[in-house]
Amino acid sequence: xVESKLVxxxxxxxxxxxxxxxxxxxxxxxxxxxxxxxDFEEWRExxxxxxxxxxxxxxxxxxxxxxxxxxxxxxxxxxxxxDEANEIIGGIARRFGAKLIVKSKxxxxxxxxxxxxxxxxxxxxxxxxxxxxIIQLARERPSHIIAPAVHKRREDVKxxxxxxxxxxxxxxxxxxxxxxxxxxxxxxxxxxxGITGVNFAVSQTGTIVIVENEGNVRMVTSxxxxxxxxxxxxxxxxxxxxxxxFLPLLTRSATGQLLTSYxxxxxGVEEGKKFYLVILDNxxxxxxxDDKFYEILKCIRCGACINHCPVYRNLxxxxxxxxxxxxxxxxLTPLLLGIExxxxxxxxxxxxxxxxxxxPVKINIPSLLVELRRRLxxxxxxxxxxxxxxxxxxxxxxxxxxxxxxxxRFVHFFSGILRPMTGRGWIKWIPLFAWTRSRWFPSPRxxxxxxxxxxxx
Amino acid sequence: MKVIxxxxxxxxxxxxxxxxxxxxxxxxxxxxxxxxxEGICCGQLAFNDGFFEEAKEVARKLIDAMDEDLPVVSPxxxxxxxxxxxxxxxxxxxxYEEKAKNLIRRSYELTDFLVNYIGxxxxxxxxxxxxxxxxxxxxKGTLNIHREPRELLRHVKGLELVEMENPDLCCGxxxxxxxxxxxxxxxxxxxxMKNIEKTGAQxxxxxxxxxxxxxxxxxxxxxxxxxxxxxxEILANG
Numbered sequence: 001x002v003e004s005k006l007v008x009x010x011x012x013x014x015x016x017x018x019x020x021x022x023x024x025x026x027x028x029x030x031x032x033x034x035x036x037x038x039d040f041e042e043w044r045e046x047x048x049x050x051x052x053x054x055x056x057x058x059x060x061x062x063x064x065x066x067x068x069x070x071x072x073x074x075x076x077x078x079x080x081x082x083d084e085a086n087e088i089i090g091g092i093a094r095r096f097g098a099k100l101i102v103k104s105k106x107x108x109x110x111x112x113x114x115x116x117x118x119x120x121x122x123x124x125x126x127x128x129x130x131x132x133x134i135i136q137l138a139r140e141r142p143s144h145i146i147a148p149a150v151h152k153r154r155e156d157v158k159x160x161x162x163x164x165x166x167x168x169x170x171x172x173x174x175x176x177x178x179x180x181x182x183x184x185x186x187x188x189x190x191x192x193x194g195i196t197g198v199n200f201a202v203s204q205t206g207t208i209v210i211v212e213n214e215g216n217v218r219m220v221t222s223x224x225x226x227x228x229x230x231x232x233x234x235x236x237x238x239x240x241x242x243x244x245x246f247l248p249l250l251t252r253s254a255t256g257q258l259l260t261s262y263x264x265x266x267x268g269v270e271e272g273k274k275f276y277l278v279i280l281d282n283x284x285x286x287x288x289x290d291d292k293f294y295e296i297l298k299c300i301r302c303g304a305c306i307n308h309c310p311v312y313r314n315l316x317x318x319x320x321x322x323x324x325x326x327x328x329x330x331x332l333t334p335l336l337l338g339i340e341x342x343x344x345x346x347x348x349x350x351x352x353x354x355x356x357x358x359x360p361v362k363i364n365i366p367s368l369l370v371e372l373r374r375r376l377x378x379x380x381x382x383x384x385x386x387x388x389x390x391x392x393x394x395x396x397x398x399x400x401x402x403x404x405x406x407x408x409r410f411v412h413f414f415s416g417i418l419r420p421m422t423g424r425g426w427i428k429w430i431p432l433f434a435w436t437r438s439r440w441f442p443s444p445r446x447x448x449x450x451x452x453x454x455x456x457x
Numbered sequence: 458m459k460v461i462x463x464x465x466x467x468x469x470x471x472x473x474x475x476x477x478x479x480x481x482x483x484x485x486x487x488x489x490x491x492x493x494x495e496g497i498c499c500g501q502l503a504f505n506d507g508f509f510e511e512a513k514e515v516a517r518k519l520i521d522a523m524d525e526d527l528p529v530v531s532p533x534x535x536x537x538x539x540x541x542x543x544x545x546x547x548x549x550x551x552x553y554e555e556k557a558k559n560l561i562r563r564s565y566e567l568t569d570f571l572v573n574y575i576g577x578x579x580x581x582x583x584x585x586x587x588x589x590x591x592x593x594x595x596x597k598g599t600l601n602i603h604r605e606p607r608e609l610l611r612h613v614k615g616l617e618l619v620e621m622e623n624p625d626l627c628c629g630x631x632x633x634x635x636x637x638x639x640x641x642x643x644x645x646x647x648x649x650m651k652n653i654e655k656t657g658a659q660x661x662x663x664x665x666x667x668x669x670x671x672x673x674x675x676x677x678x679x680x681x682x683x684x685x686x687x688x689x690e691i692l693a694n695g
Contacts, residue, residue, distance in 0.1 A: 002637045002638055003637070003638050003639070003640055003641065007638070007640070007641065008640065011640050011641060011644055310626060310627035310629070310645060311641065311645075314641060314644050314645055314648075315641065347633075347634065347637045347638065348638070349631070349634065350594065350627050350629065350630065350631025350632075350634045350645075351505060351594070351631060351632075351634075352594035352598060352627040352631070353594055353595070353598035353599050354594075354598065354627075357598055370504070370505060370507065372507075373505070373506060373507030374507040374508075374509055375507070376507055377506070377507040377508055378507075386506070386507070386508075390506075394503055394506065394508050394511050395511070397502065397503065397511075398503065398511040398514055398515055401466060401497050401498040401500070401515045401518070402497075402514060402515055402518045404494040404495050404497060407466075407469075407470075407497050411469075411470040426674070426677060428678070433635075433636040433639055434639040434640075435635070435636075435639070435674075436678075437639065437643065438639075438642075438643030438646060438647075438675055438678065439643070439646065439671060439673075439674030439675040439677070439678050440674040440677045440678050441674060442471045442472065442670050442674065443471075444470050444471060445470060445471060445473055447473065448469050448470055448473055449464045449468060449469040449473035449476035449477065450469055450492070450494055451473075452473055452476070452477055453492050
């Protein structure tokens with residue numbers, strides 16, 4: 001069933017839904033204001049072209065990136081899948097005798113479950129992005145790619161800090177932030193290694209770019225003696241000047257900020273320090289080869305689609321079952337993890353088109369969702385593939401809609417059959433896909449429009 | 458001037474008054490209306506469900522039925538959006554490609570046709586009520602039609618137009634979505650109905666009977682005092 005257990009749980013969770021509904025307008029209004037005096041269509045057309053061109057020549061730019069970074073003293077390693085990536089990063093931590101690792105927010109590290117791997121291998125890992133810090137304490141997964149703890153309220157966090165940190169007194173958001181700041185400051189100073197994600201990696205100069213508002217990335221990348229950055233292979237940008245388009249596009253789309261409080265441009269490495277960039281595939285090269293689905297790799301992880309999605313609005317992030325929620329998650333997750341078990345996400349959409357309208361790189365997500373559905377029909381044996389009953393009904397539908405006499409007789413037939421249940425044109429109960437659980441069903445007419453037309457003459 | 462009316466499958470079978478109202482509006486403007494019995498359905502249901510071949514079979518019938526060099530006018534944004542947005546890719550490389558492109562060029566949603574093609578915003582309608590307008594997703598999002606319905610409504614004598622909160626928030630119908638995710642669909646319907654009722658309007662209207670039958674069916678079950686009415690029925694009044 002498409003409405004999985006996670007969906008049912010989400011529907012019952014009124015509290016989380018209310019938290020999300022009160023948080024989203026901030027992002028939506030912020031984004032609208034930020035783009036008010038900008039030619040968004042022109043910006044995103046350019047951004048889309050640059051992403052398309054980059055994806056077409058990805059290997060060239062990745063090689064250029066590697067060469068430039070190593071020229072500046074860093075080291076670039078390619079990981080085919082999550083196991084390889086985890087081993088590489090674990091290996092680096094071991095080599096430098098790291099005991100405490102500090103991390104900044106990175107969806108790709110969630111994807112490969114890096115924290116769990118490192119902890120199993122005996123390292124202590126602390127998330128330093130406030131949202132991630134909160135959900136790490138709560139032992140939860142992030143529910144949004146930009147605001148991982150969007151589903152949490154102030155009271156939840158206060159309780160969490162009391163229980164897990166033995167810190168009382170977090171009565172306001174400011175106080176909570178100050179507690180986190182104090183706790184994290186110690187960790188930054190103690191840490192042996194810092195792990196971050198990457199927003200963009202500029203191949204022309206070998207620069208990795210990380211945006212942030214809290215200053216934790218600054219700490220994570222400059223205090224410990226080793227910095228490991230993990231990125232998925234499509235995040236590369238050919239030229240440094242492209243940042244002038246992509247950075248404001250990203251920040252405005254994500255939070256409505258003209259620019260974030262800090263932007264880290266990291267080229268090369270300081271004397272006595274080490275920098276590693278791990279570039280992860282994990283199924284993306286296969287997506288790249290698909291002439292329809294490669295488009296999802298244009299994504300710059302702004303979260304705008306998530307913020308505008310009416311389905312996400314009501315379900316929240318956890319109902320999507322994995323790391324990436326909302327429209328981009330509904331496309332990416334089945335592509336990375338397989339439509340056999342994750343195809344149901346393709347139906348988590350009314351195709352309202354809002355995601356496509358706000359996407360800063362013009363990814364036609366509704367079209368990709370419909371294509372996923374088409375593949376589910378084709379493949380037949382995926383869990384979410386239409387079953388035999390649905391296929392028969394579509395065949396009947398087709399037969400009815402192709403022939404005006406059959407169509408007329410079909411409607412008249414049901415109008416007759418359903419008459420006993422019909423009161424003033426409406427049916428209050430009918431066992432049809434739970435329709436009447438929440439609404440009355442309009443009864444098929446004895447006198448259709450075409451009947452009226454025939455009798456007009 | 459002559460146009461082909463495309464009532465759509467839902468209007469024809471479930472809400473014929475919308476089709477009748479559309480005819481009345483067009484004839485009031487001196488336009489001759491033609492109806493092609495074979496033009497039943499745009500095929501969107503199958504297409505959105507991933508059954509492209511079945512959708513194409515139905516779409517071909519529509520293309521054939523509408524194969525006369527006249528504008529095609531429909532009281533449904535979502536069906537016109539299906540034609541304009543998807544018939545091109547659906548029939549790429551197909552023998553029907555040229556005919557499909559031709560149909561795309563001359564298909565219009567009703568309010569778009571009235572305001573932008575004919576150039577009229579006041580058709581002399583009268584409807585004494587407080588009305589709120591719901592922006593159907595395809596009509597506003599893909600066809601960019603949202604100014605036109607409101608302009609037409611503002612010229613209706615006796616009509617007070619009030620805006621609901623988030624008028625373009627999806628109502629939760631989404632065609633097969635309402636069948637595949639019924640609980641979520643009804644949750645989204647709840648929010649839409651709440652926004653409508655908060656306006657104090659007596660009627661909710663839209664360009665799409667698909668949204669309206671979902672919203673209206675919900676309002677009826679709830680015992681709400683708010684009624685639903687298609688914009689064509691308002692404009693044909695008086």
